[in-house]
Amino acid sequence: MTHEILISGFGGQGVLFAGKLLAYAAMLEEKYVSWLPSYGPEMRGGTANCSVIISDEPVSCPLVTNPTVLVAMNAPSLDKFEDSVTKDGKIFTDASLISQEFKRNDTSNFAIPSTKMAEELQASKLSNMVLLGKVVKETSVLPFESIINALKKTVPASKQAMLEINKKALETGFNA
Numbered sequence: 632m633t634h635e636i637l638i639s640g641f642g643g644q645g646v647l648f649a650g651k652l653l654a655y656a657a658m659l660e661e662k663y664v665s666w667l668p669s670y671g672p673e674m675r676g677g678t679a680n681c682s683v684i685i686s687d688e689p690v691s692c693p694l695v696t697n698p699t700v701l702v703a704m705n706a707p708s709l710d711k712f713e714d715s716v717t718k719d720g721k722i723f724t725d726a727s728l729i730s731q732e733f734k735r736n737d738t739s740n741f742a743i744p745s746t747k748m749a750e751e752l753q754a755s756k757l758s759n760m761v762l763l764g765k766v767v768k769e770t771s772v773l774p775f776e777s778i779i780n781a782l783k784k785t786v787p788a789s790k791q792a793m794l795e796i797n798k799k800a801l802e803t804g805f806n807a
Contacts, residue, residue: 632687634772635695638759639680639712640704640725642670645759648785649702650681652763656773656781657685665693678707685772700770702762704745706731723766725758741769743807749800757800764804775805 636653640646647668654666663686670679682695701716702723703709709722709729716722721739727746745761767775779798786794 634683634685634700634770635698635717636683636685636700636702636766636772637680637695637698637712637715638683638702638704639678639708640759642679644679644704645756646670646679646704647681649759649763650683652778652781652785653683653685653773655785656777657683659777659781660773662686662773663688663690665690667693667695680708680712700766700772702766703729704759704762705729709733721766721770723762723769725762727758739769741765743804745804748803748807752796752799752803754796754800757797760797760800761804761807764801765807766804767801768805775801 638646638650650666654664657664665684667682682693684690697715697717699717699720701712704725706729709724713734716738718737724742725745726742727744733740743765745758748761749755749758767773767778778801782797
């Protein structure tokens, strides 16, 4: 089984961290994995995306051109990448920031108000974790517990106070 995941949004939305967390969790599960970040020179406020491949077999190319899973955290990302998702793929969006309808009816589409849900947790910057929780639930790409274990290892020492709220955001998305 191979999952080719593309996470995209504005810089500062935690796109790269979400991808890194998925990749780390896949390594904990002893999967083959690649993580390839891409961002514009602006970083914060510019566009950012990352490709994550999780596989039972060695990954020969880290590029994701036809994702099986797309996480679009803003409307420009949905516009840019929706058509590239494989037939029967899954598309996840932040309904708090994207009001447009999905163009695809040959994919499974999930729109959750992840920014609003994160704000309700008093953690407005964690919509990435809310969406990631939903992705884990709907794709079964990795066990939820592996994501939590990876979170414990990827949150930097300077942000350990954020560990519990990140976990809560993941749980909120998983249960949405």
